[in-house]
Amino acid sequence: MNRKITLLGGGSWGTALAKLLSENGHQVTVWLRDENQCIELNRERVNKKYLPKIQIPDNIIFTSNINGAVKDAEMLLIVTPTQKIRSVLKQIDTEHKKDKIIINASKGIEIGTLCLVSDIVKEETTDCTFAVLSGPSHAEEVGLSLPTAITVACDDKKISEKIQDTFMSSYFRVYTNEDVIGAELGGALKNIIALGAGISDGIGYGDNAKAALINRGIVEIARLGIAMGADVHTFYGLTGIGDLIVTCTSKHSRNYNAGNLIGQGLKKDEAIKKIGMVVEGIPTTYAAYELSKKLDVDMPIVGAMYDVLENDADVKETVNKLMLRDKKDEKML
Numbered sequence: 553m554n555r556k557i558t559l560l561g562g563g564s565w566g567t568a569l570a571k572l573l574s575e576n577g578h579q580v581t582v583w584l585r586d587e588n589q590c591i592e593l594n595r596e597r598v599n600k601k602y603l604p605k606i607q608i609p610d611n612i613i614f615t616s617n618i619n620g621a622v623k624d625a626e627m628l629l630i631v632t633p634t635q636k637i638r639s640v641l642k643q644i645d646t647e648h649k650k651d652k653i654i655i656n657a658s659k660g661i662e663i664g665t666l667c668l669v670s671d672i673v674k675e676e677t678t679d680c681t682f683a684v685l686s687g688p689s690h691a692e693e694v695g696l697s698l699p700t701a702i703t704v705a706c707d708d709k710k711i712s713e714k715i716q717d718t719f720m721s722s723y724f725r726v727y728t729n730e731d732v733i734g735a736e737l738g739g740a741l742k743n744i745i746a747l748g749a750g751i752s753d754g755i756g757y758g759d760n761a762k763a764a765l766i767n768r769g770i771v772e773i774a775r776l777g778i779a780m781g782a783d784v785h786t787f788y789g790l791t792g793i794g795d796l797i798v799t800c801t802s803k804h805s806r807n808y809n810a811g812n813l814i815g816q817g818l819k820k821d822e823a824i825k826k827i828g829m830v831v832e833g834i835p836t837t838y839a840a841y842e843l844s845k846k847l848d849v850d851m852p853i854v855g856a857m858y859d860v861l862e863n864d865a866d867v868k869e870t871v872n873k874l875m876l877r878d879k880k881d882e883k884m885l
C-alpha cells in the first residue's frame with residue numbers, strides 16, 4: 553500500500569530511509585530547516601554533506617515548510633538529533649500533529665529532562681501512536697541496499713505490523729516488538745559504549761578490552777532498562793546487543809570514530825567537529841549518568857565515560873580505576 557510519509561530531518565540516516573521508503577512505493581517528503589539545502593537536494597539528487605555515494609530517487613520532495621510537509625502525512629519519521637526533537641515538534645501547528653503515527657529513528661535521551669523520545673512525543677503532540685525503529689543499521693550500508701535487519705517497537709501490534717509492511721524490503725528485514733522502552737534505551741545507550749570502544753582502540757588497547765566493554769556494556773544497559781520498566785529479553789535482540797556490536801566495531805560508526813579521536817588526544821568538541829555528523833553518545837552520557845544516579849543503578853562504564861567527557865579525566869587512569877573496583881561475582885544483572 554502506498555503511504556504518505558514525512559521525514560523530519562535528512563542527514564545520513566534520513567537520506568537512506570527516504571530512499572528505501574521511496575523504493576517501496578511510498579510518497580516521501582523530507583523536511584529540512586535550510587531552504588537552500590532543499591533547493592540543492594531537489595536539483596542535484598545527492599546529499600553531498602551527509603551521504604554522498606547515494607543517488608536520491610527523483611520522486612522524493614525536499615521542503616523547508618514544516619506544516620506543509622506534515623499536514624497530509626499518515627506517518628512522521630523522526631531523524632533529527634535527539635536534543636533537537638522537541639524544538640522541531642514545537643514548530644508544527646497543533647492541528648497537524650494530531651492522530652499521526654510517529655516513528656522515531658533517532659537514538660538518544662534528552663539532557664536536562666531525561667526524557668526518552670517517546671516522552672517528548674507524548675508531551676509535544678496529541679493522540680499520536682508512537683513507535684521506535686532501531687537496530688544495527690548504518691546509513692552508509694542501507695543506502696547501498698546491503699542486507700540489514702532492524703526492529704520496530706510499538707505497544708499497538710497492528711501499528712507495528714503496518715510499519716513493518718511499510719519499511720520491509722528485500723534488503724531491509726523488519727521485526728516487531730512491543731517493548732518500546734527497551735528498544736529506545738538499547739539504541740540510546742549503545743552510543744556511550746561505542747564512544748568507550750573507540751577511546752579504548754584510540755589509546756592502543758586491544759580486542760580483549762573492547763570485548764569486555766561490549767559485554768559489560770550490555771549488562772549496564774539492561775540494568776538501567778529493567779529499572780525503567782523494559783523487558784530484559786529486548787537487550788538480547790537487534791536493538792540491544794545487535795546494535796551494540798555494529799556500533800562498537802564498524803568503520804562507519806560516528807560514535808566509535810569520535811571516541812577513537814578522543815583516545816588519540818582530541819578534545820570532545822574537536823572530535824565532534826571532525827566527525828561532522830551528530831555524535832549522540834556525548835549528550836546521552838550526561839543523561840544516562842543522571843538517570844543512573846536518580847534511579848540508583850550501578851553503571852560503572854557510564855560513570856567512567858562521564859568522568860572522561862565532563863571532567864577531562866585521564867583515560868588510562870580511568871580504565872585503571874574501572875579494573876580495580878571491588879571484586880565481584882559475574883552476575884548478569
Ligand SMILES: NC(=O)c1ccc[n+]([C@@H]2O[C@H](COP(=O)([O-])OP(=O)(O)OC[C@H]3O[C@@H](n4cnc5c(N)ncnc54)[C@H](O)[C@@H]3O)[C@@H](O)[C@H]2O)c1
Nearest residue numbers: 561562563564565566631632636658659689690691829830
Ligand atoms: N547515520 C546512521 O547510520 C544512523 C542509523 C540509525 C540511527 N541514527 C540516528 O539518527 C539520528 C540522526 O542521525 P544522522 O546520522 O542522520 O545525523 P546527521 O548528522 O547525518 O544528520 C542530522 C540531520 O538533522 C538536521 N538537524 C540538525 N540540527 C537540527 C535542528 N536544530 N533542527 C532541525 N534539524 C536539525 C541536520 O540538518 C541533518 O539533516 C541520530 O539520533 C542517530 O543516532 C543514525
Ligand SMILES: O=P(O)(O)OC[C@H](O)CO
Nearest residue numbers: 687688689799805806807
Ligand atoms: O554507530 P553510529 O554511532 O554511527 O550510530 C549509527 C546507528 O545507530 C547504528 O545502528
